Amino acid sequence: MRYMGREYTGKGVKIALIDSGVDEKDPRLAEAKVEGWSITLGATGHALLSSDYADQNGHGTEIAAAIHRIAPEATLVAVKIMGERLRTSAELMASGIETASRAGCSVVNLSLGTPNMGKALLLRDCCAVAVEMGAVVLAAAHPKGERAYPADLPETIGVAAHPDCPLDKFFYFNPKRFPRKEWGVLSDKFLTHGYGLPDDAGPARYRGSGMATAYLSGVAGCLAEAQPERNAQLLMATMRRAALIPIPEIGYS
DSSP states (O other): OEETTEEOOOTTOEEEEEESOOOTTOGGGTTOEEEEEEEEEOTTSOEEEESOOOOSSSHHHHHHHHHHHHOTTSEEEEEEOOOTTOOOOHHHHHHHHHHHHHTTOSEEEESOBBOOGGGHHHHHHHHHHHHHTTOEEEEEOOTTSOOOBTTTSTTSEEEOOOTTSOTTOSOOOSOOOOOGGGOTTOOSSSBOOOOOOOBTTBSOOOOSHHHHHHHHHHHHHHHHHHOTTOOHHHHHHHHHHHSOOOOGGGTOO
């Protein structure tokens, strides 16, 4: 990514993907540096970590490929909190945010969220700790503009998408919402935006706010490399200044 007259690739930066894991054998990730862990909740509600972050669904791998495209030299940290059906909980999201920030990740990507306002405080506490530790947290916004956490929290950058924008753009608005009959194995409890549908060209094409969040996380990784002395708040301010803001007078709505 070009910034202030120089090219940046995310070198020396860790970007966490709190998702369904990563398939390191995917050819798009052949040159990527990948590490990570999985998190489950024990009978007492405590977070249990293991070294297995293999992707059972494919969603996390798509997110990883999108980030790697923008920041090819960043280390991708796969934090697996979902299995094949992409089911998870706010507690697992919170655990993922906390463990990623404590592991030194400068950027934390969540291409998912929850509309449950009762879990907002839990997620806000973890996001606040992450920001204090120097991490920028990016999360996918609700596809219909309704509430979603952690995207709507002041400590995070919420990302929305537009269905008419090509996938090599970074900022989108008002994404397409796929009908329930087209969800397949997806759960409706947690919003895992970014799914496309199979077409004649081959496998499903991914788009939506989840993919937009991934691309923007790559941008954040490059900015973190360009400005290593800046804290999370200053990096977030830099990203806002560079954003394309919707202005009705020039055609945005």
